[in-house]
Amino acid sequence: MKHLLKFLLVLMLCLPNLAAQQAKQKIALLLYNGKVFTADAHFTTAEAVAVDGERIVAVGTSSELRGKYQAAKEIDLQGKLVTPGFNDAHVHFLRGALSLLNVVLTDTKSLAEAQSKIAEKVKTTKAGEWINGRGWDHTIWKQNFPTRKDLDQIAPNNPVFLVRVDGHVGWANSAALKLAKIDRNTKNPEGGEIERDANGEATGILKETAQGLVAGLIAQPNQAQMQKGLELALDMARRYGITSVQDNSGYETTKLYRDFLRADKLTVRVSEWQDFEDSVERLKAQRAEFEGFKDDKNRLKLTALKGYVDGTLGSRTAAMLAPFSDDAGNSGIPRRSQEELTKMIVERSNADFQIALHAIGDGANRMALNGFAEANKTKFPCNLAGTTPTVKKVSGYDACVENRRNRIEHAQVISPSDFKRFEELGVIASMQPSHAISDKRWAGERLGEYRVLGAYAWHLMQSYRVHVPFGTDFPVESINPYITLYAAVSRQDAEGIPVGGWQPQEKLTIQEAIRCHTFESAYAEFAENVKGEIKAGMLADLVVHSKDLLTIELKEILTTETVYTIFNGKIIYEKK
Ligand SMILES: [Zn+2]
CATH class of the missing domain: 2.30.40.10 (Urease, subunit C, domain 1)
Incomplete structure (x- = not known):
């Protein structure tokens, strides 16, 4: 008992x-x-x-x-803080991946620092072999362009060619100039310049198309190099909590990504862009071929067509409505007429493609908006008063005119009357905050005191309820998402300059900035129903951060690190 x-x-x-x-x-x-x-x-x-x-x-x-x-x-x-995985809405992932195999001079603070990085590479390179790299910026070194002599000292037996951060200027040593047969008698190619010293000798600086004289001699990367580069880039993405990228590498690159996906090595979701310049027939054929592959579309898919309306602000080739404030008579260069651009947009919209156009100047942005307005008129009657909404597939996703989601990449300088048109036309402003803190050194002079108010204006854009996904344009800027967040909320460079921030009215809160780099980016690729927020039912892409981004001092954002990256439900990175 x-x-x-x-x-x-x-x-x-x-x-x-x-x-x-x-x-x-x-x-x-x-x-x-x-x-x-x-x-x-x-x-x-x-x-x-x-x-x-x-x-x-x-x-x-x-x-x-x-x-x-x-x-x-x-x-x-x-x-610790957890956020959704970062989604970089604008990268050149393969180009960036390949740059990791070469000398990376981004963020070098002086010529001497760049020289020591190159000297390291010389040690592991056989005599006669090429040394390539990119990312230098002499304005940060606070000097004029470097010369071939700066390279000859450290690399006398290797041809060296190093592209400036903006891609518009190359720096070669004497061995490279010799191989390219550039001497005092070589004429400048059309659209380019071989810089010369007082004696008429080439200095080693090759501008615009003149870069091709040397770059054309460098062998294209082979398959093994592309694989190695991609592995390095994926490793970098894991360390930064980046779980999605929207990519400028082009249709052909999807084959490389597919190989990685099938080997379960593709640790970011890739939205690949096709080339807007290609014929509609070719674009459709690529889309049809891609649809035939049965791989997980949440991990590799095609979305937009990427095209260019103009050049860059740094090189004064951005298309402006009025001349640059520091260059009277020069309003930049649109790539084609409004008529031709509109025709291409309408044709491609009619074939149900999402379109993403690079536009920097206020003139180029207006041209893109005009083209998108025309495309909206001829299709998708749901935006016309009194008609019933029609849902159609755009780039394979359900869309209507309000969410056909055409995009302007960069949207850097916008005329005051055009902000509202982004919202009215349902156009996405895909922006890169780190460009603003790089360009602020000269953007004010280029644009003048009024136009600068509409420059890199992500807060104003959001106040018009425009969708603003964030990206980096890697490798033009670092892919580091903490720099993107810092730039968006501080409008200061890493040194904290200027105090209070450049055009501080455009600062976002850290919460807004994180949402731009996660949810808004997902929206821009028709994926906000599967990722971009932490919610039951969503794909498990998560980042654990070393510091509480929501409460720390602004400068602390730059030294925040990823502690865990979780991708597709698996821990793919853990900080040791
Ligand atoms: Zn880009």
Whole structure:
């Protein structure tokens, strides 16, 4: 009897526990005791996220989720911040990947620092072999253009060719000039200049098309180099919590990505862009061929057609409505007439493609908007008053005129009356905050005191309810998302200049900036239903950060690091 009582007592004590254990749902991963910034429209935060398979299954408090789920792996975040994985809305991923195989001079602070990086490469390169690289910026070094002599000292036995950060100027050593047969008698090619010293000798600086004289001698990368470069770029993306990229590499590159995807090595989701310049027939044929592959479209897909309306502000080739303030008579160069551009846009829209046009100057932006307005008129009657909305597939996704989601890439200088048109036409302004803090050194002089108010104006753009996804234009800028966030909220360079921020009215809050680099980017690629927020049912792409971005001092954002990157439900990076 006594034994029986004792047994019953034990049973009573254990039963509720057993029941709870049995009721717990088994999942793969539980993050708890953190600060989960969901990046939804209300900037909601939570404490815990439950993940199973490739999806998020629940978001809530730690006690709630720990009571409900039993995870194969649990991570106590100890208060750390979690956000959705970053989605870089504008990269040149393959070009950037290949640049990682070469000398990277981005962020070098002096000629001496650049020389020591090149000297390192010389040590591991056989005599006679090419040394290539990119990313130098003499304005940061606070000097005139460097010369071949600066390279001859450190690389006497290798031809060297290094492209400036903007891609418009090359720097060669004497060995490279000799191979290219450039001497005092060589004429400048059309659209380019071989810079010469007082004695008429080439200095080693080759501007615009003159770069081709040397660049044309360098062998195209082979398959093995492309694979190696892509591995390095993917490793970098993992370390920065980047889980999606929208890519300028072109249709052919999807073959390389597909190989990586099938080997389960593609640790970012790729939205690849086709070339706007290609014929409609060719674009359709590519789309049809791509549709034939049955790989996961959430991990590799085609979205927009990428085209160019003008050049750059730095090289004064951006198409402006009025001349540059520091160059009277020069209003830049549109690539083609309005008529021709509009015709191409309309043709491609009629074939149901999303279009993404590079436009920097206020003139180029207006031309793109005019073209998109025409495309909206001839198709998708849902924007006309009194008609029933018609939903159609654009680039394979359901769309109507309000969300056909044509994009302007950069949208750098906008005339005051054109902000509203972005909203009216449903055009996305795909912007790169790091460009603003790089360009601020000279943008004011180029644009003058009034036009500069409409430059890099992401806050004004958002106040018109325009969708503003963030990207980096890697490798033009670093792919580091913490620099993007810092630039968006501070409008200052890494040194904190200018105090208070350049055109500070355009600052965003950190919450807004994170949403631009996650949700808004997803929207721009028709994917906001599967990623860009932390919500049950979404793909589990998450980043855990070393610091609380929401509360730290602005400068601290730059030294924040990714602690975990979770992609498609799996931990793909953990900071050691
Ligand atoms: Zn670009």
